[in-house]
Amino acid sequence: MIKGLYSAYSAMKVAWQFQEAIANNVANTDTIGFKRELALLGSYENVLLSESTPSPAPLNSRIQQIVGQIGTGTFVAEVVSDFTDGAIEETKRDLDLALEDGFFVIEDDEGERFYTRDGRFGRAVDGTLATSQGLFVLDENDQRITLPGGVLTIDESGLIVGADGAEVATLNILDFARTDLLRAGEAYFQSDAQGTPVFGGLVQGALESSNAELIDELTTLMAVFRTFQANQTILAKLDESLQTATESLGDV
Amino acid sequence: MTSMLSAAASGLKYYQKVMDVAGENLANANVPTYRRIRVVAEGRPTPVGTGLTRNGVGSFTIDRLFDAGKVSLFDDPLAFAINDDAFIRVTSPDGTLMLTRLGKLTIDGSGLLMIAGQTLEPPVSVPDGLSHPEVAYDGVVSALNPDLERVPIGQITMAKLGNVEALEPVGAGFYTLGEGVGTVVEGTPGDGLFLPVIVSGLESSNVDPTTQFTTMMQAQRAYSSSTRTFRVGDDMLALAADLTQ
Numbered sequence: 001m002i003k004g005l006y007s008a009y010s011a012m013k014v015a016w017q018f019q020e021a022i023a024n025n026v027a028n029t030d031t032i033g034f035k036r037e038l039a040l041l042g043s044y045e046n047v048l049l050s051e052s053t054p055s056p057a058p059l060n061s062r063i064q065q066i067v068g069q070i071g072t073g074t075f076v077a078e079v080v081s082d083f084t085d086g087a088i089e090e091t092k093r094d095l096d097l098a099l100e101d102g103f104f105v106i107e108d109d110e111g112e113r114f115y116t117r118d119g120r121f122g123r124a125v126d127g128t129l130a131t132s133q134g135l136f137v138l139d140e141n142d143q144r145i146t147l148p149g150g151v152l153t154i155d156e157s158g159l160i161v162g163a164d165g166a167e168v169a170t171l172n173i174l175d176f177a178r179t180d181l182l183r184a185g186e187a188y189f190q191s192d193a194q195g196t197p198v199f200g201g202l203v204q205g206a207l208e209s210s211n212a213e214l215i216d217e218l219t220t221l222m223a224v225f226r227t228f229q230a231n232q233t234i235l236a237k238l239d240e241s242l243q244t245a246t247e248s249l250g251d252v
Numbered sequence: 253m254t255s256m257l258s259a260a261a262s263g264l265k266y267y268q269k270v271m272d273v274a275g276e277n278l279a280n281a282n283v284p285t286y287r288r289i290r291v292v293a294e295g296r297p298t299p300v301g302t303g304l305t306r307n308g309v310g311s312f313t314i315d316r317l318f319d320a321g322k323v324s325l326f327d328d329p330l331a332f333a334i335n336d337d338a339f340i341r342v343t344s345p346d347g348t349l350m351l352t353r354l355g356k357l358t359i360d361g362s363g364l365l366m367i368a369g370q371t372l373e374p375p376v377s378v379p380d381g382l383s384h385p386e387v388a389y390d391g392v393v394s395a396l397n398p399d400l401e402r403v404p405i406g407q408i409t410m411a412k413l414g415n416v417e418a419l420e421p422v423g424a425g426f427y428t429l430g431e432g433v434g435t436v437v438e439g440t441p442g443d444g445l446f447l448p449v450i451v452s453g454l455e456s457s458n459v460d461p462t463t464q465f466t467t468m469m470q471a472q473r474a475y476s477s478s479t480r481t482f483r484v485g486d487d488m489l490a491l492a493a494d495l496t497q
Contacts, residue, residue: 016492019485019488020259023306023485024308026481027263027309027481029474029477030293030309030474031309032292032293091290093315093317114299118295120292120294120315122417123432127415127432127434132292132294132313133294133297133311148414149415149434149435183304184297184298186294186296186309186310187294188297188298190299214474214477218480218481221480221484225484225487228488232495235495236494239495
């Protein structure tokens with residue numbers, strides 16, 4: 001009805017959806033392997049405005065002339081993950097792993113595969129290499145890895161060597177085109193693509209921090225909040241105008 | 253709709269945990285052989301198609317880190333420090349096998365050698381008439397007999413584990429063997445599998461107070477940020493509700 005109403009409303013909706021992603025980013029500024037989300041905004045198509053002018057004589061009619069365009073609001077086109085690397089911080093724990101390129105391959109009890117940069121691994125009760133939530137880390141043949149006891153050395157290509165020098169397995173590290181990855185949790189992704197193996201860049205005794213920076217996310221949080229607030233004010237004022245129009249103008 | 257608030261709340265819970273952990277580490281920074289803990293925030297995998305929610309920190313994991321502390325001189329012939337990643341075998345009063353890094357022996361009223369109330373496994377006691385017990389680098393406990401000769405009276409035994417993180421802490425630096433410790437190798441210091449111990453030395457905690465303070469300060473800032481997110485989320489909800497005034 002009133003275009004302004006819908007524009008303001010769509011801006012508020014965008015702000016709301018945007019804030020959900022940002023609030024999540026703020027909460028996850030310390031989550032290992034977290035990749036922050038960005039909202040890509042799109043605008044609805046502009047609508048043409050026209051007005052009618054009298055047509056030249058002798059026709060007794062009017063002509064519609066296009067006089068301009070008006071925007072009809074924005075919407076969140078897509079919320080995408082930002083795959084910038086987080087900082088790699090040393091922890092000195094032998095099963096803390098970080099990657100410069102690519103992702104670890106893990107699977108859950110039902111065989112559901114995930115890809116992640118979260119390299120905080122440990123031993124399950126039976127000695128298999130697992131994540132803290134019990135998902136299993138796979139080797140290059142997509143098999144679960146049973147670890148020998150003692151301190152392990154993992155080189156930059158993912159080769160695990162036991163305390164006695166015997167080779168155990170090589171971790172599966174795959175890289176994907178960014179558009180092939182679907183978000184499946186704060187630090188987990190899934191993909192239908194095969195992934196290309198990566199042969200270097202693993203750091204043992206370190207973890208990759210979140211790539212969400214507190215300052216940036218908080219700034220955006222406040223900016224989006226003000227946008228929301230401003231549009232809410234517009235909406236409220238438009239509502240008042242409408243109210244005045246329906247109540248007062250109708251008075252005879 | 254309220255995922256903003258859940259995200260903020262999860263941030264608050266996580267940073268509170270970080271503060272608790274740093275506080276505990278700092279409180280124990282001067283306790284010999286205390287092993288520090290850390291908390292790590294992780295995500296939770298949710299398969300695509302099951303509805304992605306943005307509820308903040310998925311889970312947090314608390315790890316106990318067993319890297320060695322510094323060994324300093326401790327002028328007590330019954331004090332020793334372990335030089336590798338092994339543990340001393342002790343028995344609790346109810347007969348449970350426990351492990352500890354604390355090599356600080358005391359003698360109770362009956363001459364039995366103890367570590368903080370737990371007896372050595374196998375037990376070692378100072379027989380009547382002997383005095384001045386000492387621990388040697390190979391874990392052999394000796395004492396002076398009435399002829400002032402040093403004679404052996406017992407042996408300290410050690411254990412190494414496949415997976416140190418499966419140890420279950422029971423307090424005061426003692427651990428029981430949890431599920432998943434893997435193969436337990438037993439032996440004595442200096443027998444080839446185990447390194448000799450450092451006598452008249454004591455291993456300190458592995459807490460670095462500077463790191464803990466820094467962590468605490470960062471957690472405080474991040475906690476305030478989470479409360480800010482909470483307030484923004486709440487304000488937005490209030491504004492939305494105000495639309496229909």
